[in-house]
Amino acid sequence: MNNILNDEGVLEMYYIIQYCLLFIFLTFCGFISFYEGSDIFIYSESWKESAFFTQLLGKEITTPSDISQLDLFIYSLKYKPIFPICFIVLLIYLITLTIFLIFRRNRKKLNGSLILIGVFFIITAFFIGKPYSLGIKILLGILISCGILYLSSPFLLKRIKSRLSLN
Structure with a gap:
């Protein structure tokens, strides 16, 4: 395998x-x-x-x-x-897949682009403002969650890589 x-x-x-x-x-x-x-x-x-x-x-x-x-x-x-929520989740996955494909050999650029996208997601969530419907509440939750995940991804990727090299 x-x-x-x-x-x-x-x-x-x-x-x-x-x-x-x-x-x-x-x-x-x-x-x-x-x-x-x-x-x-x-x-x-x-x-x-x-x-x-x-x-x-x-x-x-x-x-x-x-x-x-x-x-x-x-x-x-x-x-x-x-x-629309499915569309947005798929679009986020498309962005993530593309970033990993482009920068898979350059860890610094990968980390930098993931952090930049994480900041963009969080700023977009705050720009949207108050959640006045269920769909907007879900969208804000997805954007903030993905933003936090993208911001923490350099640490997570480093941790995963160290765990894989131990095995």
Whole structure:
């Protein structure tokens, strides 16, 4: 088994399989999330509170076509959070997999990029602010948990490496 994991070709195949599966599931969760978020077009009374990105761009919402596509995702996250949360978790896994693939031979760059992403997750969580729906509460929990995990990952990776070298 150890020879299989050390074989560079097999290791690359593991990455390819993971990327293919991620693409399939990300696409599926993304389509479902945007479909569920299209309910915002029906409920015009929620445009002011749910169309954050459209208002951020300075657009006035008078018709459903004025609403940004990202606002569909936010609406879906607020009211039907299952698929948007799955999408975000898969996206975080995609980022992690890519970082490990790019910097797997350079430990300092790997640690630095993981710490940078951890800080980004925590800042994003604080930027989102107060959790006013279940989906936003779950999103904040995921961002803060992943941020803490990414910030502590250099220590964890060093600890795992020392344990593996002892065996």
